[in-house]
Amino acid sequence: MGTRQKSGPRGGLTGLVGRLTGSRSGSFVALDIGSSAVKLLEVRGAGSGPEIVRAGIAPVPEGALQNNTVQDVVAVSDVIRRLVEGLGVHARQAITAVPGPAVIIKKARLTVQPEDDLEALLMIEAANFIPENLDNVSLDYQVLRAEDTEVEVLLVAVRKDILSGYTMAITDAGLEPTIVDVDYFALENMYELNYEASPDDVVGLINVGARYSSINIVKGGTSSTTGDVQAGGGEITDALVKGVGLSYDxxxxALAGEEIGGGRDEKIRQIVDDGAADLADAINQSLRFLWRTASDEPLRAIYVTGGGARIPSLVEKLAAKLEVPVEIANPFNHVQLGRNLDVAALEAMAPSLAVAVGLGTRRPGDA
Ligand SMILES: Nc1ncnc2c1ncn2[C@@H]1O[C@H](COP(=O)(O)OP(=O)(O)OP(=O)(O)O)[C@@H](O)[C@H]1O
Ligand SMILES: [Mg+2]
Structure with missing residues (x-):
């Protein structure tokens, strides 16, 4: 959980894979590696106006990613490599994200004298809030505000073993990880790119994944509070495996709406409906809690993203509980779609691609 302000595209963990050597122009591969699916975009152009030239989603084998950690590097890198080859992706530099629940985000105020070394002070500050040996974590920071000697920074830390699972899977697939962001920050960048936020605009962004869902409260497109719910579409998948005896695949x-046959479709519909109601409940409770701590201003709207936004009736159930206009975000509002793309297919996948679009706004050296 964390609160922060930003200017321009936000960089979460630019430093996590070393200060960047990549080129700022050309095309990049934006890779959102989830426990249910890898989402890939090949993106060209500047942060303010990216163009998607290739896009694809491929399922991840059950268990290859668990507890926000890559458990099976070979399986995940195979999924990435097949996507890259199948789509004919040319770019080699990859921009990816670690899951928000895997990082520790902390806002700190420091008094810095001109002769002080800010990074050395940050290491001391970090040691106070990270319950790990600092040798085992990668740290990055962003200066949010600096007035005279008062500096406000956002510190972001992730365990090196978690980070290396993601970067190894990418490297083994023949790509070069150049930026590692945090999915929370990518979603805010996606929102900022696609929606014009007035300074007093307060919105909620909800990304419904397979194993967790994230909630960002964004004020005027400039600051946010972030939290997560340990629930997503995966509970419904599990309930279908248990209740109907289906394989995970x-x-x-079935959750994506395919008919399974054998007289099981009515039972499937019921399980999906019950699961969507439970998920909407869990998200509603967390969002209300977070919103109360973040702000007393009313939310203008809630934008839902993630593969879970496509779960039948989930958005309607959320709207009924939250009493705020709820809609599925369009991550392509201000994005050009390449001429070779199947636009109808891409629009059907749009909610799943929101994090990847946010990653596609990043460029080496922009943070
Ligand atoms: N077309 C669809 N209809 C219904 N549900 C869908 C559809 N596509 C994906 N889902 C469900 O959305 C959920 C999350 O998808 P998403 O790709 O965002 O998760 P993920 O990023 O892989 O997971 P996590 O971030 O939790 O590791 C999955 O449970 C999946 O079954
Ligand atoms: Mg995800």
Whole structure:
């Protein structure tokens, strides 16, 4: 959880893979590696106006990613490599994200004298809030505000073993990880790119994943509070496996609306509906809590993203509980879609691609 302000595209963990050597122009691969699916975009152009030239989603084998950690590097890198080859991706430099729940985000105020070394002070500050040996974590920071000697920074830390699972899977697939962001920050960048936020605009962004869902409260497009719910579409997949006896793959397909047959479709519909109601409940409770601590201003709207936004009736159930206009975000509002793309297919996948679009606004050296 963390609160921060930003200017321009926010960099979360630019420093996590070393200060960047990559080029700022050309095309990049934006990779959102989730426990249910890898989402890939090949993106060209500047942060303010990216163009998607290739896009694809591929399922991740059950268990290859667990507890926000890559458990099976070979399996995940195979998924990435097949996507890269199948789509004919040319770019080699990859921009990816670690899951928000895997990082520690902390806002700190420091008094810095001109002769002080800010990074050395940050290491001391970091040691106070990170319950780990600092040798085991990668740290990055962003200066939010500096007035005279008062500096406000956002510190972001992730365990090196978690980070290396993601970067190894990318490297093994023949790509070069140049930026590692945090999915929370990518979503804010996606929102900022696609929606014009007035200074007093307060909105909620909800990304419904497979194993967790994130909630960002964004004020005037400039600051936010972030939290997560340890629930997503995965609970419904599990309930379909248990309740109907489907394989994990068939359960994922059933959740995506494919008919399974054998007289099981009515039972599937019921399980999906009950699961969507439970998920909407869990998200509603967390969002209300977070919103109360973040702000007393009313939310203008809530934008839902993630593969879970496509779960039948979830958005309607959220709207009924939250009493705020709820809509599925369009991550392509201000994005050019390449001429070779199947626009209808891409629009159907749009909610799943929101984090990847946010990653596609990043360029080496922009943070
Ligand atoms: N077309 C669809 N209809 C219904 N549900 C879908 C559809 N596509 C994806 N989902 C569900 O959305 C959920 C999350 O998808 P998403 O790709 O955002 O998760 P993820 O990023 O892989 O997971 P996590 O971030 O939790 O590790 C999955 O449970 C998946 O079954
Ligand atoms: Mg995800």
């Amino acid at each position: 068939d359960a994922e397909r």
